[in-house]
Amino acid sequence: METHGRGGLGSRGTGRSRNPYELTDESPVYVISVAAQLSGLHPQTLRQYDRLGLVSPDRTPGRGRRYSARDIDLLRQVQQLSQDEGINLAGIKRIIELENQVAALQSRVAELQSAVEGAAAAMQQREAQVHASYRRDLVPYQDVQQSSALVVWRPKPRRRD
Numbered sequence: 629m630e631t632h633g634r635g636g637l638g639s640r641g642t643g644r645s646r647n648p649y650e651l652t653d654e655s656p657v658y659v660i661s662v663a664a665q666l667s668g669l670h671p672q673t674l675r676q677y678d679r680l681g682l683v684s685p686d687r688t689p690g691r692g693r694r695y696s697a698r699d700i701d702l703l704r705q706v707q708q709l710s711q712d713e714g715i716n717l718a719g720i721k722r723i724i725e726l727e728n729q730v731a732a733l734q735s736r737v738a739e740l741q742s743a744v745e746g747a748a749a750a751m752q753q754r755e756a757q758v759h760a761s762y763r764r765d766l767v768p769y770q771d772v773q774q775s776s777a778l779v780v781w782r783p784k785p786r787r788r789d
Contacts (some may be wrong), residue, residue: 653701656686656694663695667703674703682706682721 651657663685664671677683678693683702685693695703702724709715709723 652696653698654696656696656699658695658697658700660685660693660695663693663700663703666700667707669703669707677703677706677717680717680721682717682724 658666660671660674664674667674674683674685674693674695678685683695683699683706685695685699688694706717706720706724709720710717715723
C-alpha cells in the first residue's frame with residue numbers, strides 16, 4: 629500500500645513549494661464520478677470511504693471532492709483488501725494507519741542516519757584539526773626500536789641462615 633501525507637489517512641503535504649500547474653500523483657484532479665469509474669467503485673462507496681476516513685480527497689471551495697491518482701490507487705487497494713482478503717473496513721483503516729506510520733518512521737530513521745553521518749564527519753574533521761594543531765617541538769619524539777632479544781629471569785638463590 630502506498631502512503632499519503634495529507635493530515636488523515638489519505639493526506640498529502642510535502643512541505644515543498646512547487647509549481648501550482650505541475651501535475652503529480654498527488655494533484656487533485658478527478659471529480660467523484662471519474663474517480664469512481666477509474667477505481668471501479670460506485671460514487672456512494674467513495675463517499676462512505678471518505679466519511680470513514682479511509683480515503684480523504686481534497687475539497688474544492690464549494691466542498692466538492694477532488695481525487696488524485698494516488699487516491700485512486702488507494703481506493704483500489706481498499707477494495708482489494710475488502711473483497712479479496714475479506715478484511716473489514718475498520719481493519720483496512722488500521723492497516724493504512726500502520727503503513728503510514730511505518731513510512732513516517734522510515735523517513736525519520738533516514739533523517740537521523742543522515743544527521744549521525746554528518747555529525748561523525750564533523751567530529752572526524754575536528755579531530756583531525758586538533759591533531760594537526762599539536763606542537764611537536766614540546767615533546768621530543770623518539771622512535772622505539774623493537775628487539776627480538778630474549779631475557780631470562782632467574783631468581784636469586786635464597787640465603788640459608
